[in-house]
Amino acid sequence: MAAATPKMAAATLKAPSAPPKMAAAPPxxxxxxxxxxxxxxxxxxxxxxxxxxxxxxxxxxxxxxxxxxxxxxxxxxxxxxxxxxxxxxxxRECCLQRHDPRAAAALQENLDRKLFGQHLVSKVIVKAVKGFLNNENAKKPLALSLHGWTGTGKNFVSKIIAESIYKNGLKSKYVHQFVATLHFPHAQDINTYKDQLQSWIRGNVSICPRSIFIFDEMDKMHAGLIDSIKPFLDYYELLDGVSYRKAIFIFLSNAGAEKITELALDFWRNGRTREDIELTDIQNSLSVSVFNNKNSGFWHSTLIDKNLIDYFVPFLPLEYKHVKMCVRVEIQSRGYTVDEDILTRIADEMTYFPREERIYSDKGCKTVDAKLDYYYDF
Ligand SMILES: Nc1ncnc2c1ncn2[C@@H]1O[C@H](COP(=O)(O)OP(=O)(O)OP(=O)(O)O)[C@@H](O)[C@H]1O
Known part of the structure; x- marks a missing residue:
């Protein structure tokens, strides 16, 4: 049984050449x-x-x-x-033709203002996205692989990236989100998924070269499936008359989170601040660990083997102070006055690891909003 596709009527599944969100699209x-x-x-x-x-x-x-x-x-x-x-x-929304430099500034501004505790992420994402959009002669599409503990901001950041390019963000018809457990659930259907994935991407990029594809839950993706999109990520000028060089691929995964936490803990135990961590401290070991992890979705993947992922972006585990920042934002976004006492109680209620030090929130900033409902009598 084929899985339902994002924003596509079930009937369209019968024609695998039809990509998501183009049920009524012209040729x-x-x-x-x-x-x-x-x-x-x-x-x-x-x-x-x-x-x-x-x-x-x-x-x-x-x-x-x-x-x-x-x-x-x-x-x-x-x-x-x-x-x-x-x-x-x-x-009416159009496929992005010419990059507006103000978009890169907005991306930087949004990450600086909204994203907490992820200095590496802000730096890499802004450089990568800005550089890519400014380059009219990119040789390949941009491929970013975001890794980290749950609730540290991977989906949040992909939303901010999407919004910096299309004002409708994740709702844009040029932004396509795949969730492994929802769209590719059955191991026995992997060959069907491979075909579908190729036609969805081909179809959507034919309509809009500046399409964005987000693959969530990569660590739940069946091994080998993602390799089916390898040709699109490669350096080809054209494939069957279509250029994929303007597209953006974003992969989200919990794989590699232990490696990242290990490094953050190491810095903490040595009395160094997390802001001292540099990309070079983690990028290689992250890609190797993901490549060798059977449950990463990238196990022995040609995408890594052939260096087709441009950046492995590490999301650090969030600390108590970051959780408090998330709670504050959540209260403010609902238009309520911040009650410092409630704010502290919610942050205190979250659980932290490792067992002895209790530094990092094991759910990141996830569940903060649900806890708020309990404390505030809205
Ligand atoms: N670093 C952060 N800065 C600010 N807010 C954050 C951060 N991380 C998470 N949040 C808040 O928590 C919510 C949940 O985070 P998000 O869905 O991005 O986590 P995730 O890393 O994608 O988790 P998972 O791996 O479980 O999918 C976000 O919508 C955002 O409101």
């Missing part, structure tokens, strides 16, 4: 052409509406005035045509 070529100019036939109508009305009945105007009026109308039409895609994309 790839026309859709892609449309995404280039930002709209379809309704553009002509909108253009007419943008034109200024011609002055008076034509018969009553002398030739010079008529000439000037027509020239003015033509100029307006031209201006309208040029600005039309922008106007169209203001009202």
């Amino acid at each position: 790839a070529s026309s859709a892609s052409a449309r995404s280039q100019d930002g709209g379809g036939g309704s553009g002509a109508l909108l253009l007419l509406l943008l034109l200024p009305p011609l002055p008076g009945p034509v018969g009553a105007v002398e030739p010079i005035s008529l000439g000037l009026a027509l020239a003015g109308a033509a100029a307006s039409a031209l201006t309208g045509f040029i600005s039309y895609p922008r106007l169209y994309c203001y009202f």
Whole structure:
């Protein structure tokens, strides 16, 4: 039995060539052409509406005035045509054509403001995403693999990345999220999943080259399945006429969390701050541990073997002070006054590890919102 696909009607599953979110989409070529100019036939109508009305009945105007009026109308039409895609994309979501530098600034600002205790993540993500979007001649798609303990912000960060590129974020029709246990549950169907995954990605990238694919629960993915997308992550200019070089792939996984915690603990025990940890302290050992872990989804994966993952991004386990920050944000986001006593009680209620030191929250910032419901009488 094939699994349901994200945002795609079950009926569409019968045609594996149809990717998610394109049930009513036109053939790839026309859709892609449309995404280039930002709209379809309704553009002509909108253009007419943008034109200024011609002055008076034509018969009553002398030739010079008529000439000037027509020239003015033509100029307006031209201006309208040029600005039309922008106007169209203001009202309807379009595939990203040209990167707006303000998006990278917004990404940095959002990570700085909203993400707690993850100095490595902020640094790597901003550099990687900004560099990639600014590079018109990228040789391969961007592939980021986010690793860490539960509740440390992996999904949160992928949402922030998606929102920095498409204002609808995860709801954008150009952002596709796969959850291993939901979309690829049965080991015996792995070959079907491989085919589907390839056609979904091919179909969606044909429609929008700047598509984003997020694979959650990589550690629950059947070994070998992710290798089916290897050609798309590779350095090919075109594959069957489609370029994948503008796409972004984000993998989320709990695999490697022990390695990351080990390192963080090591720093803590040696009296060094977590901010002293550098990417070079962990990147290699993280990729090796994921590669050798049968339950990582990347076990002996060619994606790692062939160096097709650009960054392994380590999420550090969250401490008591970070949990308190999460509680504070949650209270404020609901519009309530922060009660310091309740805030401390919620953070105290969370459980921390290792058993002796009790430094790191074993659920990260997850369940904070549920605890809030208990304390605040909303
Ligand atoms: N580092 C963080 N800074 C700020 N908020 C965080 C952070 N980590 C988690 N949160 C909050 O906790 C919620 C749950 O975190 P998230 O779903 O991103 O965890 P995760 O790492 O993806 O967990 P899992 O591995 O279980 O999927 C987020 O929506 C966010 O509100």
